[in-house]
Amino acid sequence: MLPGCGFARLLGVSRLRPFRVRYWLLLSRICKGGVMEKTLRGRCLCGAVEYQVPDALEYAGYCHCSECRRFSGSAFSAFGGIAEGNLRVVKGERHITSYRKSEDSLMCFCSVCGSSLFSRKLKTGMVHLRLGTLVDTPSMQPQAHLFTGSKASWYQIEDGLPRFDTLPS
Structure with a gap:
């Protein structure tokens, strides 16, 4: 049986042909605790910067504050929070x-x-x-609208998610 995260055991495979060994070893490297850990990929518009994070957002939402609207160039910023140590820039850090x-x-x-x-x-x-920079779809979707007290007057929120005038306490 190959070492790793248990895919060989899960599939009932005890011996693999040599050309498949590399595949199983690759799978074992991307496993954590016996469970496949999904990685989310993100990038900028031109592709000069690419990053990866585990699919483990701690929270996600829509921020309607004037600063996020200016930074995103839109009615709100769709964002997801993750610990900084989980962000890995894989291309173009410079x-x-x-x-x-x-x-x-x-x-x-x-x-x-x-x-x-x-x-x-x-x-x-x-x-x-x-969230708009992600190539992959995160498991966690936005959960609320924040700073709706300063949202763009021309935008109407119609999705039924909770709304907070500022940050929820």
Whole structure:
């Protein structure tokens, strides 16, 4: 039986042909605790920056504050929160430029195409990914609308998700 995360046992395979051994070893590297860990891929518009995170968002939502609207260029910013240690830039780290919005927030974007990628929350150690930059669909979908007290007057929220005038307490 091959070592790894148990796929060989799960499928009842005890011996593999040599050309399949590499496949099983690759699978074992992307397993965690016997369960396949899905990886989400993200990128900017031009492809100069690519990143990966585990599909383990701690929260997700829509932020309607004026600053997120300006950074996203839209009525709101769809974001997902994940611990900063889980963000792995796999291509183009040198193309990530940042703007220090406040003592707590560092806004990061592609210096080539200008895509808004994520913001680093310095006090909490979290990263807010811009969900629109994801190539893959996360398991967690946005759960609420935040800062609706300052939302764009021309946009109507009609999805039935909870709404908060500011941050929920």
